[in-house]
Amino acid sequence: MRDKMNNVQIGVDYYPEHWDESMWEADISLMKETGVKVVRVGEFAWSRLEPAEAVYDFAWLDRSLDLMARYGLQVVIGTPTATPPRWLTTAYPDVLPVFADGRTFHPGVRHHRCYNSRSLRLFGARITAELARRYAGHPAVIGWQTDNEFGMLDCHCDACNEAFRAWVRAKYDSLAALNAAWGTVVWSGEYGTWEELTVPYGGSPHQNPSLLLDYQRFQWDAVVSFQQEQIDLIRQYCPEHFITHNFHSYPQRLDQYAVGAALDVASFDYYPNTSPLKQETTPYSGALSLDVTRGIKRRNFWIMEQLSGSPGCWMPMWRTPHPGMIRAYVWQAIARGADTVVHFRWRSAVAGAEQFWHGLIDHSNVPGRRFAEFAGLCGEVNELSERLKGSVLQHEVAILHSHEQKVALDIQPQAEGFDYYENIKLVHRSLTKLGIGCDVIHAGEPLDGYKLVIAPSLYVLDEPLAAQLEAFAAAGGTLLLTPRTGVKNPDNLCVMSPLPGLLSRAAGVTVAEYDPVGRETHALVDGEGRTYACSQWCDLLTPDTAEPVAWYGDDFFAGIPAVTANRFGAGQVYYFGTFAEESYWTALLARLAGEQELQRFAGLPDGVQATVRRGPGGRFLFLLNLNRVTQTVTLPAGYRRALGGGEVPAGELALAPFGVEILELPE
Known part of the structure; x- marks a missing residue:
């Protein structure tokens, strides 16, 4: 059934446990009539599936899935581990995460579970195995979603403390190696015994940056391990079913590439902002989110939750979707590689915190304007489904993305307004407005087939990545580097060599000095005398083999090179010493598109x-x-x-x- 994950189709999220059983068949019949093909269920239903320890009740889910099978609907089941039931957290309180200040993350919201909790691992595996065994052969079930919207918990419980100590010991082997790698001599932070090593209690952002980065890496591995236990059980009992996870809310500290490695397909929860005030940015930030999701597996993906109405829960309610918006943003997702788009949710909830996170049908239970638009959309997608099946996007441009860079830059903010992901947004937006297709991929992934690679702020840089990028340029590619490249080694220690460090030879330039200008705006002048704004950071560049292509236009560094281009082998390397405004990027990328004959659709108006x-x-x-x-x-x-x-x-x-x-x- 894994081939079914490639079908181009529309689905809905449905919670049979929330509705009187007398409503189920009418709902499912209307889904079928409307053109819905797939339904996600179960991801928050642990207390109904296991109302007491080792007491299981699957009869209600059996009946709902049997109805869906009767009407020809496909089902994805979510493992319910994001919401441990109260009997579990009461009897086994080690399930609950502990904040840095010692407070407990109590039940009542969701995601109140520590990935390293022995009890969560035990009972989470048990409910996953019970579900997988029971529904392995069910005619409606085609796949599984692990948990729900994994994120970073920064848990400081005893289990995490023990697990972190073991993780660090396995990585560094000896206290001498650890002390050297982290530079613990600073502030008398040296460890004399392994028992002295703990998670970063207190939550201060000014603790040892090497410790803080490794603590993030440790948490990434914990999520991967927690998910892998579920994946192994599902594959054991359901080898023909596909497995996905629904990522959300970019940018994320969580390493999506590590979590996505074992999945068959990545998924994303997509809620474009409905406010007219966000109209200029929403289409482009959304396009980036979709491209990031496609890059997790470097293949087509699913949308597991799609905008259906006005969101409201974690913030005051947004505007209701303008006529045509639901349809247009589904087609945007499909256009950028989504195969299945599942809408959250079938009907607005009448209970719970998300009562006003509106579904396709309002609390009145009377289908209205939004539902009519959704029904028309289902018809369109079903009309093109077979022709679109197996189709993909092929691009000549890639942006390198790294959660490690984001986390390291968050640990030690470089300047006011310096934001790793926002800077990626600006470049991606320029490409999108130019009609140039772009992949967003994990730094270190193969670069075959790309003509242009943009590598924003490779702040933490290792030798293999530097060598790969050098080889890409030497073979004829064009590489674009931006400020704060080559600053740190993988241990998060500053490198004692001129910047951009390991990429200085390829860039043909060194940074003589830098000025963290932050939110101040400065002038950037190109070779034709046109002036642009720049901000955040100003590297004062000394070209070696590179040629300046833009200079600073003011302050004490007026006339000093700000952007350079270097011939390197058969290719070229651009180094940006500053963060230029969008119009500069647009002009440069348009020129490069012409030089390299990049595929593009020129002349697109805004939006x-x-x-x-x-x-x-x-x-x-x-x-x-x-x-x-x-x-x-x-x-x-x-x-x-x-x-x-x-x-x-x-x-x-x-x-x-x-x-x-x-x-x-x-x-």
Whole structure:
């Protein structure tokens, strides 16, 4: 059944335990009639599945899944370990995480579980095994979601303390090696016995940065280990089912690449901001989130929760989705590699904290405008499903992304306003506006097939990654580096060599001095005399073999090179000593696109995005107007509409607010 994870289809999240059983068949019948293909269930239902220790009640889930099978719906079951029941946390309080200040994370919300708790591991594995055994052969079940929205808990409980000590000891072997790697001589922090080593109690951000980075790495490994126990059990009993996890809320400290490694497919919970005030940024930050998700496995993905109505729980309610927004943002997800899009949720909850995180059907239980839009969307996706199956995105540009860089930069903020992920957003937004497709991949992944690689702030840099990037440029690729590259080694210690450290030879430049200018705005002047704004950081560059292409225009460093380009082997390396405004990136990337003949759809107005999926069913150009106003694009040739058929002539094509066009491209 793993092939079913590649179907292009629409689904819903449904909680049969929340509704009177008399409602189930009407709901499931309407799902079928509307064109829904897949349903996620169970991820928060532990107390109903196991109401007391070792007392299981699957009868209600049996009946609901049997109904779904009768109506031809496919089911993904979520393991319920994100919400341990009260009998478990009462009898086994080691399940509950402990904050840095000693307070306990009590039940009542969710995610109140320590990944290293022996009791959680025991009972979590037990409920996972019981579910997997029972539903291995159920005709509706096709896959599993592990837990729900893993995140960093920063737990300081006794189990984490013991596990962290063991993790560090396994990594460094001796106290001498540990003290050297972490530089513990500073502030008399040297360890004399292993018992002195603890998690970073107190939560101060000014503790040893090497300790803090390794503590993050330790937590990543704990999540991976916790999830792997579930994966092993599911694969034991359900070898034909696929396994996914629903990542959420980028940027994340959690290492999604490590958590995603053992999954069959990655998933994302996608809630584009509905506010008109966010209209300029939401389409682009959303596009980045989707590209990040595709990069977790470097293949197509699922959306496990998609915007269905006004969100509200963790914050005051947002605006209700504008007409066409639900449909447009689903097509945006599909255009960027989502195969299945599952909507949260079928009906708005009448109880609990998320009562006002609205579903497709409101509390009235009367389907309205949003549901009608959803029904039309289901019809469109089902119309194109077979033709889109197996289609993928193929790009010539990659942005390197690393949770390790983000965490290290968060531990020691470099300047006011310096934000690793926001700087990635700016570059990705420039590419998207230029109509240039881009992959966002884990730093260190193979770079075959890319012409242009952008490597933002490789603050923690090791020799293998530096060698890989050198080889990429030497073989003919274009590499773009940004400030704070090569500052630290993997132990989070500063490198005693001129920056950009291990990449100085490839960049052909050294940093003579730097100025953390923060939120101040300074002038950047290019070779044509055009002036742009720059901020956050100013490296004062001394070219060696590189050529300056932009200079600072003010302050004591006026006239000093700010951006350089270096021929390196058959390729070239750009070094940015500062963070330039978007228009500078747009101008530079447009020039590079022309020089390297990058595939692109030029001339996109603000808020309009273009992507191409190609596969056995053909090549499809997605044009999406993610605005509340009509926008016009210019088609270089005539095309045929994939949705509904009909010809679209060359020339101007008007896209209505939240309008979508899917055009067939010639092979």
